[in-house]
Amino acid sequence: MRTEFGVRCSGAEPVIYELGKPGRVATTLPALDVPEAAPLPAQLLRDGVDLPEVSELDLVRHYVRLSQLNWAIDIGFYPLGSCTMKYNPKVNEAAARLPGFAQTHPYQPEHTVQGNLLLMFELQEMLKEIGGFAGVTLQPCAGAQGELSGVLMMRAYQLDRGENQRTRIIVPDAAHGTNPATTTMSGLQVVEAPSDERGNVDLEALRAICDDTVCGMMLTNPNTLGLFDEHLPAIVDLVHGCGGLMYGDGANMNAIMGIVRPGDLGFDVMHFNLHKTFSTPHGGGGPGAGPVGVCEKLVDFLPGPLVAMCHHSEDACGCGCEDEECAEESVSFHLVMPEKSIGRVKAFYGNFGVLVRAYAYIRTLGAAGLRAASEMAVLNANYLKARMQGILPISHDRTHMHEFVAMGIIDGAPDIKALDISKRLIDYGFHPSSNYFPLIVHEALMIEPTETESKETLDAFAEAMAAIRQEALTDPELLRTAPHSAPLRRLDEVRAAREPVLRWKG
Amino acid sequence: MTYLPHTDSDRAEMLEAAGVERVEDLFRDVPEACRFPELRLPEPLSEMELLAELRAMSEENQDADHFPCFLGAGAYHHYVPRVVDAIISRSEFYTAYTPYQPEVSQGTLQSIFEYQSMICALTGMEVANASHYDGATATAEAVIMALNVARGKRGRVLLSPTLHPEYRAVVRTYAQGTGIQIAGDDARPDLTVPPALPPLDKETACVVVQYPDFLGQVQDLGQLAEQVHAVGALLVVAADPVSLGLLQAPGHLGADIVVGEGQAFGNGLSFGGPYLGIFACRERDVRKMAGRLVGETVDVEGRRGYVLTLATREQHIRRDKATSNICTNEALCALAAAVHLAALGRSGVRKLAELCYHKSHFAASQVAQLPDYHVYDARPFVQEFVVRCPAPVADINAYLLDEWGIIGGYDLARDYPHLPNHMLLCVTEVIRREEIDVLVRGLEDAAKEVAR
Numbered sequence: 001m002r003t004e005f006g007v008r009c010s011g012a013e014p015v016i017y018e019l020g021k022p023g024r025v026a027t028t029l030p031a032l033d034v035p036e037a038a039p040l041p042a043q044l045l046r047d048g049v050d051l052p053e054v055s056e057l058d059l060v061r062h063y064v065r066l067s068q069l070n071w072a073i074d075i076g077f078y079p080l081g082s083c084t085m086k087y088n089p090k091v092n093e094a095a096a097r098l099p100g101f102a103q104t105h106p107y108q109p110e111h112t113v114q115g116n117l118l119l120m121f122e123l124q125e126m127l128k129e130i131g132g133f134a135g136v137t138l139q140p141c142a143g144a145q146g147e148l149s150g151v152l153m154m155r156a157y158q159l160d161r162g163e164n165q166r167t168r169i170i171v172p173d174a175a176h177g178t179n180p181a182t183t184t185m186s187g188l189q190v191v192e193a194p195s196d197e198r199g200n201v202d203l204e205a206l207r208a209i210c211d212d213t214v215c216g217m218m219l220t221n222p223n224t225l226g227l228f229d230e231h232l233p234a235i236v237d238l239v240h241g242c243g244g245l246m247y248g249d250g251a252n253m254n255a256i257m258g259i260v261r262p263g264d265l266g267f268d269v270m271h272f273n274l275h276k277t278f279s280t281p282h283g284g285g286g287p288g289a290g291p292v293g294v295c296e297k298l299v300d301f302l303p304g305p306l307v308a309m310c311h312h313s314e315d316a317c318g319c320g321c322e323d324e325e326c327a328e329e330s331v332s333f334h335l336v337m338p339e340k341s342i343g344r345v346k347a348f349y350g351n352f353g354v355l356v357r358a359y360a361y362i363r364t365l366g367a368a369g370l371r372a373a374s375e376m377a378v379l380n381a382n383y384l385k386a387r388m389q390g391i392l393p394i395s396h397d398r399t400h401m402h403e404f405v406a407m408g409i410i411d412g413a414p415d416i417k418a419l420d421i422s423k424r425l426i427d428y429g430f431h432p433s434s435n436y437f438p439l440i441v442h443e444a445l446m447i448e449p450t451e452t453e454s455k456e457t458l459d460a461f462a463e464a465m466a467a468i469r470q471e472a473l474t475d476p477e478l479l480r481t482a483p484h485s486a487p488l489r490r491l492d493e494v495r496a497a498r499e500p501v502l503r504w505k506g
Numbered sequence: 507m508t509y510l511p512h513t514d515s516d517r518a519e520m521l522e523a524a525g526v527e528r529v530e531d532l533f534r535d536v537p538e539a540c541r542f543p544e545l546r547l548p549e550p551l552s553e554m555e556l557l558a559e560l561r562a563m564s565e566e567n568q569d570a571d572h573f574p575c576f577l578g579a580g581a582y583h584h585y586v587p588r589v590v591d592a593i594i595s596r597s598e599f600y601t602a603y604t605p606y607q608p609e610v611s612q613g614t615l616q617s618i619f620e621y622q623s624m625i626c627a628l629t630g631m632e633v634a635n636a637s638h639y640d641g642a643t644a645t646a647e648a649v650i651m652a653l654n655v656a657r658g659k660r661g662r663v664l665l666s667p668t669l670h671p672e673y674r675a676v677v678r679t680y681a682q683g684t685g686i687q688i689a690g691d692d693a694r695p696d697l698t699v700p701p702a703l704p705p706l707d708k709e710t711a712c713v714v715v716q717y718p719d720f721l722g723q724v725q726d727l728g729q730l731a732e733q734v735h736a737v738g739a740l741l742v743v744a745a746d747p748v749s750l751g752l753l754q755a756p757g758h759l760g761a762d763i764v765v766g767e768g769q770a771f772g773n774g775l776s777f778g779g780p781y782l783g784i785f786a787c788r789e790r791d792v793r794k795m796a797g798r799l800v801g802e803t804v805d806v807e808g809r810r811g812y813v814l815t816l817a818t819r820e821q822h823i824r825r826d827k828a829t830s831n832i833c834t835n836e837a838l839c840a841l842a843a844a845v846h847l848a849a850l851g852r853s854g855v856r857k858l859a860e861l862c863y864h865k866s867h868f869a870a871s872q873v874a875q876l877p878d879y880h881v882y883d884a885r886p887f888v889q890e891f892v893v894r895c896p897a898p899v900a901d902i903n904a905y906l907l908d909e910w911g912i913i914g915g916y917d918l919a920r921d922y923p924h925l926p927n928h929m930l931l932c933v934t935e936v937i938r939r940e941e942i943d944v945l946v947r948g949l950e951d952a953a954k955e956v957a958r
Contacts, residue, residue, distance in 0.1 A: 012809060013612075016620050016848055026849040027587040029857050033939040037867030040886050044724060046754045050627040053851040056589060063617070063845060067598035070613035074597035080606075087509055088601050091553045096776075097591075100564025103571040106581050106778030107916055109903065115566030116777050129545055141639035141779065144821075144831040148680075155683060181821035181831035185650075187683025190826045228535035259533055264540040279509075283838030284614040285604035285798065287639070287780030303679070343679035347580055347642035347672040347767075348778025360560065366550030369508050371542075375529045376510050379517070382524040382532060399532055423609070432607055437822070454511035455520060481806075486609040488805040493608075496803035496815040500792070502633050504623040 013065050015504050016052045026056040069487045070284075071431045077457050081403045081434040081446025082176070082224060084254045084276035086377075089364070092279065092357035101356055106348040110334055116352065117333030121307040123291075123359045127272060130362075130370065131250075132263025133293030135338075137302040138350040143251060145345055146271025146290030147182040147218070152342045153269060153294065153301040154216045154245045155186055160301075160340060163212075163243065170209055170217035170239070172201050174225060174438045179218045179249060188215055195440060199227040199396045201235055210238050216245035216268070222252045222401035224438040224446070226381065236266035245269065245298075253277040254450070255378055255401035258371025262293075269294045278358035289354040303345045305335035376451035377402040380458060384449050387462035391469050392421075395441045403448035405441050406433075413472035416479055418443040421468055423490065426483035428464035508550070570775060570913065574941040578890045578932025579720070579916040580641065580670050581778060582748065582770040584858075585936050590772045590845045600838055604798070608813045609805075614837055615812035618800045621844040628750050628847070628855075629764040630757025631786035636840035637797025637832055638783025641767030642673040645714060645744050646680035647785065647796045647830055648763045652712035652740045653686060654794045654829065660711035660739070664690035668701055668719035669744060671921040677714070686711075694924045697882040697892055700725045706733060712740040712763075717756055718749055721882075721918075722890030722930065731760025747771055747784060747843075748934075749888040751859030763787045772842030782839035793819060796830030858935060862889035865942065866933035872946045873931075878953035890932045892918065892925075895949075896957035899929045902949070905956045910948035912941075 039045070054062070071078065078085035096102065104113050124136040140146040151169065158166040169183040172193045180190045191209050196202040201219070217239045222228045229235065239246050248262045248270030254277045256262075262270045274280045275288035282288070294302060311331055335349065365373060378401050385394055385404045395405040408418025422432030422445065434446040449458060471478050483489065512520070517529070526532055533541060551559065570583050577583075594600060598613060605611030605618075618636045625634035638644040649663050663686055665674050674691050681688060690704045690713075700723075703713065713734045718724045727743065734741040740762035748770045750756075756764045768782030769775075787795055793816065801815035821828040850858060866889045874881040878896040895902050899917035906914040915931040922928070933942065 013616065015616070015623075017623065020851070022852075025851045025854055026589065027854060029854060029861060029935065032861060032864055034865055034868035034942070037864050037871075040724075040752065040863070040888075044753055044886060046750075046752070046758070048852050049751060049755075049855050051624055051850070051852045051855055052848045053853070054848060056849070059845070059848055060589060060592065063593045063841075064596065066613040066617055067593075067596045068613065069611075069616070070598040070602045071607070071610035072598045073601035078603065080603055083603055085603060088597075089509065091556060093595070093600075094557065095560045098561055098564040099571050100561070100567045100569050102774045102776050103569035103583075104567050104777045105570055105575055105577045105583065105775050105913065107577050107579055108568070108575075108913055109900075109907070112568040112907070112913070113777065115563040118566070119560075119563055126547055129547060132543070141643065142832075142834045144833050145639065145643070148831060152679070152682060177821035177823070177825045177828065178831045178833055180826035181824070181828040184826045184828070185680070185683070185831055187685065228533075230535055233537055256536070258545055259542060260536045260540050261543050264543065265537065281600040281838070282603045283600050283836075284602045284611075284618075284841070285835035285837040286637075287836055287839055288834060289780075342682065344642070344672055344675040345679055346640050346676060346779070347670065347781075348640075351639075351779040352777040353780050356560070360556055363548060363551050363556055363559070364553070365508055367545035367547040369550055370545065370547070372510060375532075376512060378532050379520055379524065379529055382526075383520040386523040386525070399526075399535065401532075422607070426607070426610055431610065434606075452509050452511070455516040483609050487612055488609050488809060488811045489807055491608045491805045491811045491813050492803045493813050493815065496801040496813045497818075500789075500799075500815060501802040502619075502622060502789075502792070502799060502815075503626045504620065 016054065016062055017504050019058050019062060020053040022053055024053045024055050026054055026059040076429055077453060077461060078431040079433050079447050079449050081448040082251055084448060084450055086279055086450040087452040088279055088281040089361065092360040095360040096353045096356040114333055117307050119359055120355060121309055121333050123355055124307060126362050127291055127293055130257060131270060131293040132261025134296040135299035135302055136291055136293045137306055138291045138355055139303045139345050140271065140290035140292055141346050141351050142288045143271055143273045143290040144178045146292045147178055148185055149292050149303045149345050150247050150269040150271055151182050151186040153298050154247065155188060156301050156342050157298055158215050165213055166215040168213050169215055172219065173440050174223050175218065175220060176249065176251060198230065199225040200229045200231050203231050203234055206235060206238055210242035212243055214242050214244040216247055218247040218249060220249035220251055222255050225395055225405050226400040226403035227396060227398055228401055232265060251276065252402060255374055257374040258367060259374050263295060269298055274354055274358040279361040280354045280357040287351050287354060289351040300338050300340040301342055302338045303343060304337040304341045305349060306338065308334050308336045310334065373451045380449040380451055380453060384458045384462060387458065388465060391465045403446060406445040406447060407441060408443035408445050410469055410472045413476050416472045416476055418445050420479040420482065421445065424468045424479045424482040425464060427485045430461055430464060573911055573913045574937060575913040576915045576931050576933065576945060577913060579930055580767055581775055582934060583775055583936055584770050584934055586772055586774060586846060587849050589849055590842050593845045594838055594842050599841060604835060605814060608811060612811060615800050617841050617844060618837060619802065619812050621840045622800060624844055624847045625784055625786055628747055629745065629786045630755025631764050632789040633792050634786035635795065635797040635799050636837060637835045638785045639834065639836060640781040640783050641744060641765060642676040644765035644783030644785045645673045646677045648742045648765045649677050649712060649714065650680065651763060651794050651796060652742060655740060655791050656711045660709050662687045662709040663711055664704060664713045666701055666715040667691045667693045667695045668721055669714055669716045670720050673744060695721065697721060698884055706737045706739060708737055710737055710739040712742050714742040716744045718746060718888050721892050722887040724753060724886040727756055727759040727761065748859055748862060751855040752863060752888060768843050772846035773839050780839055782836050782843055792816065794829060797832050798835040861935040865937055866891060869933045869942045872942060873949060876950050879949060889934055890930055893929045893931055895927045895929055896953045898927055901956045902952045905952045906948045910944055912945055912948055
């Protein structure tokens with residue numbers, strides 16, 4: 001189980017510029033097959049671009065060696081809380097690379113891209129069903145952009161009703177940083193709602209906040225403590241009761257597929273993270289995709305274009321399409337902009353390549369498979385939490401959902417921090433959990449195993465944690481100076497920020 | 507069950523350890539009335555069935571591999587060397603997360619640092635990041651950054667009417683809650699003279715132009731930069747990176763922020779995404795920049811390494827006072843772009859731009875000889891140019907596709923009502939001379955058949 005990291009390489013890969021030599025090149029281009037045109041005016045022309053000059057083999061070796069300096073899901077356990085580092089199926093990669101998908105231009109006439117539009121339409125429908133929503137937009141490129149879309153829609157809805165005074169968004173203290181940042185970007189103000197002792201939103205505090213200046217509330221449920229809020233119906237009633245809308249941060253949707261539909265719980269709008277819940281690769285931080293689902297009253301405000309299906313057998317085809325090609329088919333798909341749309345959030349139509357992968361995942365699992373995935377994600381988390389008893393304290397003594405938060409506090413080892421435990425985990429062949437988040441837990445270690453990990457992996461992780469706890473008591477220096485087996489030891493982040501070197505200068 | 511490793515005995519042991527009898531018991535906090543809904547989804551497919559279904563779906567499309575495609579307008583068909591896919595298909599890269607733990611993420615971190623360096627070289631700027639989703643959102647974030655550089659004291663943003671229409675739309679979406687004034691893009695662009703700016707004043711935070719512009723034309727940025735800087739505003743340039751193989755770098759002409767669509771390098775068309783937002787600025791403004799940045803440092807043994815840095819700008823630290831809510835770094839797309847740029851190298855990036863330049867000029871000269879068409883070629887262009895056609899572009903394109911197997915150019919009447927029958931044609935290195943000849947013959951026929 002334990003993976004020896006850093007055996008293959010000892011770090012210190014040169015910067016690609018340092019590998020180059022003038023005159024080398026790593027690809028070929030076709031010869032010019034037309035007459036040369038008159039050159040551009042000299043004042044518009046530049047000197048050469050300072051790029052590396054390497055051979056193809058040097059290029060490949062450089063990037064393969066760099067790849068070997070990375071941890072990745074395909075190497076081993078990656079229990080980053082809130083990130084849902086589940087297996088990324090290989091068939092999904094093949095699907096996104098099918099030439100008919102990968103080589104289509106976004107401005108081709110609609111009748112030449114009916115396959116793409118069909119896939120997008122079906123994905124919209126499936127996400128509506130999974131989330132319990134009346135409408136879905138596939139436009140947003142990431143969770144944070146889904147949040148921006150959602151909050152702008154809430155704002156637009158309130159303005160449309162003449163409720164111009166609704167400028168406040170309630171955000172719990174346990175929330176991801178993107179929630180308050182999104183609120184500010186949308187021109188609204190954040191009101192923070194505290195959590196109670198059981199990790200729920202504090203109902204009394206929330207009641208005091210709710211008034212006619214509230215545009216809505218952003219709530220992650222299950223929350224960042226991995227807990228399903230026990231007062232959820234009461235929270236929804238309070239916010240709706242004062243005229244506000246409920247925004248669901250779908251970051252933790254992996255706990256509840258087929259378990260409960262956020263729309264049924266009263267959420268008016270929610271983003272999905274296809275790169276978390278629906279298995280599309282994180283790619284080192286991107287690209288992702290953040291589709292947004294909404295209830296009936298927000299459908300007209302969705303960012304577009306959306307994909308609409310029209311039946312030509314019916315008398316009136318709602319799409320306004322005058323395309324002859326389309327009239328010949330019994331069913332066709334079109335891009336449409338909702339009536340009161342907040343507008344576009346990106347060029348073109350969403351991160352299509354990511355959408356293909358998520359579509360493939362949902363079609364592979366089906367309804368029963370999605371529910372089984374969430375059930376096992378939750379069982380894995382609760383099992384690992386049980387195995388952690390007596391090793392590290394857990395933030396709340398409740399049944400958890402897909403993740404839980406441990407605390408990096410060891411009696412008898414007062415100098416040991418969550419960070420030291422994280423770094424020592426690397427030596428045991430595991431990626432650390434998320435640390436120092438959520439902010440409301442002291443020395444937080446947020447652990448999300450996901451459903452694709454086996455019992456053996458979880459057992460090995462718990463055993464590593466137990467061994468680290470023992471080391472903390474007998475040889476704390478081993479933790480404070482960890483990692484010892486990674487390509488590099490701890491890096492000087494203060495220096496990086498004080499004297500920024502942000503590009504290669506030779 | 508698919509992708510799940512648990513055996514029945516595993517489940518039994520785990521349930522016992524977790525202190526519950528059945529897995530359903532773990533969900534008692536979920537309101538009972540809506541617990542365990544029946545999801546109406548299609549039946550699951552095996553891998554073989556799935557791929558067959560998806561292949562059939564993909565083949566309902568007509569793609570740029572099978573039909574010569576003369577569309578550009580913000581998404582460009584370039585040849586992506588095989589080495590790019592070989593590298594980005596390494597799962598050490600694509601199944602990694604944001605490099606929060608630098609000791610085990612040097613591959614991602616160094617590749618982003620190298621990408622930052624190459625983008626600085628290409629744009630002539632001092633700092634670049636790999637954090638933005640696409641050219642449109644990078645432009646919107648540049649506008650927000652310019653407002654922040656002015657510390658909220660300037661509330662006016664001028665957009666060129668020849669900035670990509672969808673980029674202008676995204677700027678408006680992002681700005682709708684901020685109360686700023688967006689102007690300048692209601693002017694009708696003239697295809698024979700450079701666009702004039704509305705009056706600049708002390709309220710103006712920034713001017714945003716595209717280079718080459720949406721109509722393919724190249725304007726003198728140096729003169730513009732002087733005008734913009736004279737009132738203390740910033741010049742934001744949305745640049746096409748392939749054209750920068752040939753054109754003066756915007757950073758050398760006075761641009762303060764350079765953004766752009768990075769798709770052309772290493773990332774396929776993919777029906778509009780995922781793409782890559784280029785974002786570069788001056789060192790003096792770096793603390794107002796949105797997105798992840800990678801910086802060089804050393805480890806405790808003094809060895810060179812890389813970390814995410816200057817994070818105090820970002821949402822996970824600053825929350826409601828962050829420069830943006832962005833937490834993506836578009837690492838895999840940036841990796842693809844970096845591998846393509848490094849494969850081309852100093853000479854290749856120039857040659858690529860020259861191929862596009864000569865081929866598009868050859869196409870323009872051939873179309874210009876057709877009596878029913880007018881080519882606007884008085885102003886310099888690199889790979890896109892405008893043609894006035896004898897009939898609506900949609901009709902001509904339908905004819906070209908049906909009769910000649912060609913995907914024609916972009917219909918400018920979609921965005922510019924005063925330019926009916928105007929087509930924006932793009933010719934890159936993937937188009938062969940024979941295909942240009944077919945385009946010209948097709949257009950010639952279309953004049954007779956469609957415009958009758």
